[in-house]
Amino acid sequence: MTQTYQEPLVTSHHASAPVIEMLDISITFGNVHALDQVSLRLYPGEVHALMGENGAGKSTLIKALTGVYSIDAGTITVGGQRHEFHSPSAAQAAGISTVYQEINLVPNLTVAENMLLGREPRRFGGIHVREMNRRAQQTLRALGLDIDPASVLGEHPIAVQQLVAIARAVDVDARVLILDEPTSSLDGDEVEKLFDVLRRLRADGVAIVFVSHFLDQIYEIADRMTILRNGTLIEERMVADTPRLELVQLMIGRELEELDRLGRGSGSVPDPSRVPVLEVVGLSRKGALEATDLSLYDGEVVGVAGLLGSGRTELARLLFGADSADHGEIAIRSTRRRLRSPRHAIDRKLAFTSEDRKAEGIVGDLTVADNMLLALQASRGWLRPIPQSVRTRLVQQYMEALNIRPADPQALMRNLSGGNQQKVLLARWLITDPHVLILDEPTRGIDIGAKAQIQSLVAELASKGMSVVFISAELEEVLRLSHRMVVMRDRRKIAELSNDDVRVGDLLRIIATEATDVEQEGSSDD
Numbered sequence: 403m404t405q406t407y408q409e410p411l412v413t414s415h416h417a418s419a420p421v422i423e424m425l426d427i428s429i430t431f432g433n434v435h436a437l438d439q440v441s442l443r444l445y446p447g448e449v450h451a452l453m454g455e456n457g458a459g460k461s462t463l464i465k466a467l468t469g470v471y472s473i474d475a476g477t478i479t480v481g482g483q484r485h486e487f488h489s490p491s492a493a494q495a496a497g498i499s500t501v502y503q504e505i506n507l508v509p510n511l512t513v514a515e516n517m518l519l520g521r522e523p524r525r526f527g528g529i530h531v532r533e534m535n536r537r538a539q540q541t542l543r544a545l546g547l548d549i550d551p552a553s554v555l556g557e558h559p560i561a562v563q564q565l566v567a568i569a570r571a572v573d574v575d576a577r578v579l580i581l582d583e584p585t586s587s588l589d590g591d592e593v594e595k596l597f598d599v600l601r602r603l604r605a606d607g608v609a610i611v612f613v614s615h616f617l618d619q620i621y622e623i624a625d626r627m628t629i630l631r632n633g634t635l636i637e638e639r640m641v642a643d644t645p646r647l648e649l650v651q652l653m654i655g656r657e658l659e660e661l662d663r664l665g666r667g668s669g670s671v672p673d674p675s676r677v678p679v680l681e682v683v684g685l686s687r688k689g690a691l692e693a694t695d696l697s698l699y700d701g702e703v704v705g706v707a708g709l710l711g712s713g714r715t716e717l718a719r720l721l722f723g724a725d726s727a728d729h730g731e732i733a734i735r736s737t738r739r740r741l742r743s744p745r746h747a748i749d750r751k752l753a754f755t756s757e758d759r760k761a762e763g764i765v766g767d768l769t770v771a772d773n774m775l776l777a778l779q780a781s782r783g784w785l786r787p788i789p790q791s792v793r794t795r796l797v798q799q800y801m802e803a804l805n806i807r808p809a810d811p812q813a814l815m816r817n818l819s820g821g822n823q824q825k826v827l828l829a830r831w832l833i834t835d836p837h838v839l840i841l842d843e844p845t846r847g848i849d850i851g852a853k854a855q856i857q858s859l860v861a862e863l864a865s866k867g868m869s870v871v872f873i874s875a876e877l878e879e880v881l882r883l884s885h886r887m888v889v890m891r892d893r894r895k896i897a898e899l900s901n902d903d904v905r906v907g908d909l910l911r912i913i914a915t916e917a918t919d920v921e922q923e924g925s926s927d928d
Contacts, residue, residue: 419482420445422498422609424478425441425478426441426475427476429473436459436462437466440633440634442463446577447604447606448610448625449600449610449625450609450612450625452612453627453652455852457821458632458653459630459634462633464500464582467487468580469488469492496577498576499571499574500579500580500582501571507563512555514535516567519570523537538569541573545572565595568581580610581600581610583615584612585619597619600612600623615847621641627640629653631655636652679869682695687727690713690720694895701865702864703872703885704887705873706718706873707874707880707909708913709891712892714842714873715842716893718840718842718871722752734751734838748834751835752837753831753834753838754840756842759823766814767815767816769811771793773815775796775833801829804825804859820847821849821852822852824848824856825855838868839869841871841873864885877906881904884901887904889912889913891913
């Protein structure tokens with residue numbers, strides 16, 4: 403679908419003037435136009451969603467507003483006054499605060515110390531601890547948060563730390579609060595608590611930028627949205643006036659039906675009479691996973707469903723040797739194996755992408771090419787470097803096959819969007835020619851277009867005979883791709899079922915049902 407953009411912005415439904423207005427912002431990195439005449443306006447007392455695929459320019463636009471990047475062209479006005487921010491501290495002084503997905507706080511300090519870090523009240527030449535706690539408590543209560551300001555931040559769950567980061571931004575009198583994927587690690591109740599805080603801030607006149615890939619959350623909390631694609635402005639819309647299907651089409655530039663053509667379990671249905679490529683019996687680790695059985699056949703996608711903390715990731719790490727099992731057996735094509743380390747797993751043609759790509763996947767300061775070839779080089783040993791001709795051929799082949807952008811093998815990994823980083827990690831393992839591919843949340847935190855590409859790739863790999871363990875918190879995604887599904891809860895497997903007319907509600911029922919009831923239902927069907 404081709405979108406012709408005529409008017410730069412829609413007529414405001416808001417009576418007041420924008421607190422922030424960015425006009426015709428352009429930023430270029432080398433030959434890459436990261437932003438091309440993009441405009442954004444933020445009104446007080448509104449939640450403004452910034453929408454678009456990974457690589458659309460959302461992060462670049464935020465960094466231009468907050469002084470991380472200098473702009474090549476365009477203007478930024480705050481309260482009607484033109485500004486040029488050359489550092490994040492300059493933006494913060496103008497009332498613009500950002501809370502990133504990776505919380506930038508100090509876990510070994512108290513809540514109050516984090517909230518007033520660098521701005522601590524002083525008395526007799528030292529920090530006035532009582533006044534600091536009082537001031538932090540006042541801000542927390544104003545946000546409806548019952549958090550002890552004297553408690554150590556690291557003792558709280560991620561959701562509370564996220565709220566403390568927001569409270570810190572509020573304490574510096576933020577006129578604009580930017581939230582970059584704030585709900586990616588939160589459960590439903592935690593999201594609602596965050597939204598309660600955002601509604602209070604909105605009522606107080608704060609302009610909030612909300613970046614999220616969860617459409618349900620956008621429609622629940624956001625008033626207005628700006629849609630970007632490939633570094634250009636597509637449209638500004640009122641959320642209530644925009645059907646979801648239309649929003650998706652604007653973001654990805656093509657019809658949603660193209661995504662729905664992804665076949666459910668596109669590989670050939672496996673024949674259980676054959677020898678499984680991977681078989682696990684009684685695999686367990688104290689405090690991580692109870693005894694679990696699993697079999698996987700050539701060309702099969704086995705989906706692993708369950709809530710956070712259900713044991714999905716623990717199972718993946720044990721399968722790959724990243725953690726050591728206390729009990730159980732792993733057989734690869736009927737041969738018992740003890741996977742003492744990831745190196746042993748790689749040697750036996752297993753591959754694994756972690757759910758935490760930033761901490762356990764990408765090496766930000768290395769190039770795309772170096773990141774892509776890490777696993778192959780490790781399997782060869784560091785004393786046997788990959789010949790340059792082979793490096794060039796492999797990198798070019800997989801950059802084209804996975805449509806990695808920018809198509810520059812010398813680009814630093816940290817400068818790629820999340821979706822393109824995930825593609826590089828997939829390429830890293832595909833280069834090793836694995837028989838079993840273990841994917842833990844491969845589409846978390848990336849846009850719908852990149853998700854479709856990765857899902858399509860998984861289906862294609864299965865159709866060519868590769869076996870895949872696919873872990874995702876999105877049950878629709880598990881259903882779309884899997885031949886069979888393993889359902890987990892409380893760090894144990896509670897059910898296994900073939901993907902025959904299974905619906906999301908069926909999986910939810912299993913997750914919510916007592917394990918004994920599930921077992922009785924399974925036995926009654928035999």
